[in-house]
Amino acid sequence: MSLEDLKEELSKVVDPANIHSRNYQKDGFFLEIQAKAKEVETLAQAAREADCFLESITAADYTEGVQIVYQFNSYSSVTRTLVRVQLARDESVPTISTIYPAALWYEREVFDLYGIRFDRHPDLRRLLLPEDADFHPLLKDYGKVHAFRSTEEIYGE
Amino acid sequence: MAEKELAPSPRVQFGVVEEILNLCRANSLWPMTFGLACCAIEMMAAGASRFDLDRFGAGVFRPSPRQSDLMIVAGTISKKMAPTIDNLWEQMPAPKRCMAKGNCAISGGPFEYDGQYAIVPGADLIVPVDVYVPGCPPRPEGLIQGFLALEDLITKGEKRNVLRRFKRRIVKGR
Amino acid sequence: MANELLEPISEQTFYLNMGPQHPSTHGVLRLFLKLDGEYIVEADPIVGYGHRGHEKMAESHLYEQFLPNSSRMDYLSGLIYNHGYVAAVENMAAIEVPPRAEYIRVVCAELNRISSHLLWFGTYVMDLGGFTPFLYCFDDRENILDILDRVTGSRLTYSYCRLGGVAKDVDDEFIESTKKFVDRLRSRWTDYHNLVTKNVIFIHRAKDVGVINRELALRFGCTGPILRAAGVAYDIRKAEPYSVYSGDYYFAVESARGALGYYIVSDGTSYPYRLKARVPSYGNLQVLTDVLPGTLVADTISILGSIDIVVPEVDR
Numbered sequence: 001m002s003l004e005d006l007k008e009e010l011s012k013v014v015d016p017a018n019i020h021s022r023n024y025q026k027d028g029f030f031l032e033i034q035a036k037a038k039e040v041e042t043l044a045q046a047a048r049e050a051d052c053f054l055e056s057i058t059a060a061d062y063t064e065g066v067q068i069v070y071q072f073n074s075y076s077s078v079t080r081t082l083v084r085v086q087l088a089r090d091e092s093v094p095t096i097s098t099i100y101p102a103a104l105w106y107e108r109e110v111f112d113l114y115g116i117r118f119d120r121h122p123d124l125r126r127l128l129l130p131e132d133a134d135f136h137p138l139l140k141d142y143g144k145v146h147a148f149r150s151t152e153e154i155y156g157e
Numbered sequence: 158m159a160e161k162e163l164a165p166s167p168r169v170q171f172g173v174v175e176e177i178l179n180l181c182r183a184n185s186l187w188p189m190t191f192g193l194a195c196c197a198i199e200m201m202a203a204g205a206s207r208f209d210l211d212r213f214g215a216g217v218f219r220p221s222p223r224q225s226d227l228m229i230v231a232g233t234i235s236k237k238m239a240p241t242i243d244n245l246w247e248q249m250p251a252p253k254r255c256m257a258k259g260n261c262a263i264s265g266g267p268f269e270y271d272g273q274y275a276i277v278p279g280a281d282l283i284v285p286v287d288v289y290v291p292g293c294p295p296r297p298e299g300l301i302q303g304f305l306a307l308e309d310l311i312t313k314g315e316k317r318n319v320l321r322r323f324k325r326r327i328v329k330g331r
Numbered sequence: 332m333a334n335e336l337l338e339p340i341s342e343q344t345f346y347l348n349m350g351p352q353h354p355s356t357h358g359v360l361r362l363f364l365k366l367d368g369e370y371i372v373e374a375d376p377i378v379g380y381g382h383r384g385h386e387k388m389a390e391s392h393l394y395e396q397f398l399p400n401s402s403r404m405d406y407l408s409g410l411i412y413n414h415g416y417v418a419a420v421e422n423m424a425a426i427e428v429p430p431r432a433e434y435i436r437v438v439c440a441e442l443n444r445i446s447s448h449l450l451w452f453g454t455y456v457m458d459l460g461g462f463t464p465f466l467y468c469f470d471d472r473e474n475i476l477d478i479l480d481r482v483t484g485s486r487l488t489y490s491y492c493r494l495g496g497v498a499k500d501v502d503d504e505f506i507e508s509t510k511k512f513v514d515r516l517r518s519r520w521t522d523y524h525n526l527v528t529k530n531v532i533f534i535h536r537a538k539d540v541g542v543i544n545r546e547l548a549l550r551f552g553c554t555g556p557i558l559r560a561a562g563v564a565y566d567i568r569k570a571e572p573y574s575v576y577s578g579d580y581y582f583a584v585e586s587a588r589g590a591l592g593y594y595i596v597s598d599g600t601s602y603p604y605r606l607k608a609r610v611p612s613y614g615n616l617q618v619l620t621d622v623l624p625g626t627l628v629a630d631t632i633s634i635l636g637s638i639d640i641v642v643p644e645v646d647r
Contacts, residue, residue: 026422027582028422028582028583028592051549053548053549053550053552054552055552055590055592055609056552056592056594056607056609056613058594058607058609060596060604060605061605069594071592071594071609075545075549075558075563075565077570078570078571080583100550100551100552101550101551101617101620101621102550102551102552102614102617104617104620105613105617106613113386126379127378127379128237128275128378128379128382128646128647129236129237129274129275129379129382130236130237130379135274137274137275137384137387138386138387138390140390142272142274143271143272143273143274143387143391144270144271144272144391145272145390145391146390146391146600146602147598147600147602147604149598149604153598154596154597154598154604189352190354191352192358192359193358193359193380193381194358194381194383194403194406194643195403195406195487195488195643197358198406198407198450198487199486199487201450201454201469202469202472202473202476202486205465205466205469205470205473206466206467206469206470206473207469207470207473220353220354222352232381232643233381233383233643235379235380235381235382235383235646237379237380237382238351238359238380238381241351241352241380245352267399267400267403268383268384268388270388270391270392271391272387272391273384273387273388274384274387275382275383275384276383276384293488294406294486294487294488296486
């Protein structure tokens with residue numbers, strides 16, 4: 001599926017104003033989508049139907065809350081798509097592991113390192129740290145980091 | 158009076174026997190197949206074709222702790238792994254030795270930084286370590302040096318390791 | 332699943348703990364298996380025994396300071412990880428790299444990739460009971476390490492790629508010895524085919540166990556050799572050419588195990604704000620939860636070995 005088709009498919013499920021084209025040569029991504037937590041499942045379903053695979057789920061901590069970053073790509077042609085979901089503190093996000101089993105571990109890792117809860121995840125345990133750990137190390141208020149910034153400081157606007 | 162009779166002076170000297178046993182132990186160390194990270198690959202390389210640990214009698218890597226008498230802690234010890242290492246050490250029969258291979262096993266190495274949450278900085282915090290082999294990772298030659306140091310430790314001095322002197326003489330003779 | 336130990340289980344099913352210290356788990360992977368007799372009902376790979384906090388470390392270190400970490404994530408193909416990392420940072424900071432440096436990087440990375448594959452199939456066959464190929468592979472591998480050792484100064488954990496180039500130039504001897512090695516490896520190919528791929532015991536152990544098809548690979552996000560073995564021609568070097576593989580784009584690279592990507596959030600300072608490595612073994616290892624059920628315990632070794640994982644890469 002070509003990039004234009006994917007963009008069209010995805011704009012059916014999210015507001016097209018939130019889909020931005022990125023400079024692939026510079027950033028490594030073709031599309032960037034700002035999504036809300038409740039849109040994640042439909043987005044993943046659309047990506048699945050467009051023959052994409054889930055490349056990774058990661059997160060980053062900002063002053064306003066943790067931002068989850070989903071990354072989709074396709075085996076047949078490069079259509080790397082970034083989906084950003086900015087969460088407020090203590091907000092949870094639905095799991096996409098029913099659509100992509102690969103998400104089972106990625107979501108467990110994000111839960112482990114950031115403490116984000118994924119609704120309806122069948123097996124939300126710690127992945128990397130011991131089961132009795134009582135902290136989420138990649139939050140910026142844990143340990144030593146050089147800066148703790150808001151998304152505006154990083155992405156502008 | 159009765160106590161004195163129960164503990165007479167020994168008629169047989171076991172010192173020499175012990176020395177011979179130590180000589181055997183030193184020249185046939187059986188390490189445990191147990192790799193944690195990068196250092197384990199160099200440990201494999203040391204056991205494979207070019208470096209051939211068998212020359213020092215130390216090439217018999219045993220998968221079970223119950224059959225081995227040397228634990229090589231090769232790699233970073235995470236906090237999740239630490240209880241297992243302790244467990245493995247307890248499962249090994251005495252006399253047993255431990256070698257800390259690589260900077261991670263010695264002191265946490267490059268991963269010991271301000272705010273580190275995941276590792277145990279040093280194998281000696283968990284098990285008693287006899288020999289430290291520095292490097293990141295140590296080259297196979299370094300591991301061999303470590304083995305020689307351990308042999309010396311067991312035989313209490315290089316000169317008393319008769320078998321090694323014998324080996325050297327053969328090499329010189331050629 | 333670990334908590335299910337507390338529940339009563341039937342006479343037939345029982346649990347088997349494989350690892351983290353097990354000679355066939357390639358490091359510190361733990362497999363928690365639920366068995367029905369000899370058959371696996373459920374498999375739960377437990378990772379994290381090699382977790383070293385690379386990503387947290389990045390947030391308090393300079394970009395240059397983090398470089399040595401990259402080769403310690405996947406120590407079998409460290410140069411490719413080096414390459415991916417510096418390429419990602421160069422791309423972000425718009426640093427020009429001289430073409431010669433790019434070629435040196437690629438040649439070294441490809442040598443490193445061969446050494447990684449040699450070690451994989453040597454140990455894989457050793458896990459299945461054949462010791463001889465292991466010695467052959469290590470012999471060839473040592474030849475590669477000699478070449479790389481001379482150039483990079485290290486046998487395993489390289490920091491050879493630097494931001495904007497490489498640590499030092501290569502000389503004619505490097506070129507000569509590389510050519511010599513390539514010829515040598517070609518002549519060894521028949522030996523390897525006779526020893527491994529035509530070996531009837533190997534075929535019987537490895538055939539028809541843990542089959543991964545395109546659909547399964549897509550659901551789990553597999554990349555690399557195990558994906559190509561499923562018939563999908565997906566290689567980052569072809570799909571999104573980077574470095575001298577043509578073009579001038581760096582971000583995701585093809586490591587010896589699959590697609591490796593560095594996701595870096597920069598805040599304009601000399602420290603990364605967030606650095607995430609998308610590692611190939613992650614998706615590849617997770618397939619085990621799907622392919623192991625229904626197979627025999629002995630096949631676990633065969634399936635696990637064929638996936639070619641590096642556990643500290645998964646754990647980071």
